[in-house]
Amino acid sequence: MxxxxxxxxxxxxxxxxxxxxxxxxxxxxxxxxxxxxxxxxxxxxxxxxxxxxxxxxxxxxxxxxxxxxxxxxxxxxxxxxxxxxxxxxxxxxxxxxxxxxNVGIDVEMKRDKIKRIANKFCNTIELELATNAQNEIEVLTEVWCAKEAMFKMCESRSLSFKDDMNVLTGEKRAIVNNEIFKQLFEYKLIDLGNFVLVYALESKS
The missing domain is CATH 3.90.470.20 (4'-phosphopantetheinyl transferase domain)
Incomplete structure (x- = not known):
């Protein structure tokens, strides 16, 4: 196709x-x-x-x-x-x-196994929001895709998805903040049925 x-x-x-x-x-x-x-x-x-x-x-x-x-x-x-x-x-x-x-993109399948690894890439706030959501798998996949897209945009290969990245799913905004640099991002989400696609841009505000 x-x-x-x-x-x-x-x-x-x-x-x-x-x-x-x-x-x-x-x-x-x-x-x-x-x-x-x-x-x-x-x-x-x-x-x-x-x-x-x-x-x-x-x-x-x-x-x-x-x-x-x-x-x-x-x-x-x-x-x-x-x-x-x-x-x-x-x-x-x-x-x-x-x-x-600078731009970043990631596409991932919605899979139940993401719940088992969520504590490895989500911070406490992200975990709480996802756990309380009716569509937990979709929210966790969105967080993962947003962080993966941002990771591709950053020069540092040592970023921690859990500790250095924060995704605000409600606002479709995110931040990378560590000892080396701080950068704000905005992102768009496309629902592809069994897949989630996120593309990210550096925020101007």
Whole structure:
């Protein structure tokens, strides 16, 4: 299935792909850099391979290709024209966000097991809000996605999801605050049925 959703704003663009094709179909017409071919060859999961290829189709839909994609020493991607990009795929969904400023995106399946690990990435307030909500799994998945999207936007690889990040689901705002820096974020949520997608932007206020 091709692109299912596209959001275009002045300073960013979000594209979402639902992966229903087989791997051979997804590989058709995709040109990869040598480094990308090597990465792909080491992937053991076909689900991961399909999501990886679907991202390349999203790049094409946005006017780019794998040849335009670069990664820094921390694995953070960017585009050769200076645009910011963030990438996420999970099972049958792949997504990217491209922006003129720092951006982040994450998509995750709603699964019951998130309740078992919630105390590892949620602070006390987030846990209390989720536990008291009728849709606990959805709230916890939203918190996780928001923190993952922010993590992709931050330079520090040592951030603690539980201690350094705080998500205000009611306001769709979040903050990263540790000894190195403090940054405010705002985010948008897209409900994809059994999946939650969050994309984040640095807040101007």
């Amino acid at each position: 091709p692109l299912i959703k596209e959001i275009i704003e002045d300073n960013y663009r979000v594209l979402i792909w639902r992966v229903e094709e087989n791997l051979d179909n997804l590989r058709e017409g995709v040109v990869l850099r040598e480094a990308t071919k090597e990465r792909f060859s080491k992937m053991k999961s076909e689900v991961h391979q399909k999501g990886f290829m679907a991202v390349r189709h999203l790049l094409s839909a946005a006017g780019y290709s794998d040849l335009d994609l670069r990664y820094d020493e921390n694995g953070k991607p960017s585009l050769v024209d200076g645009s910011h990009i963030s990438i996420s795929h999970s099972f049958e969904y792949a997504s990217i966000i491209i922006g003129t400023e």
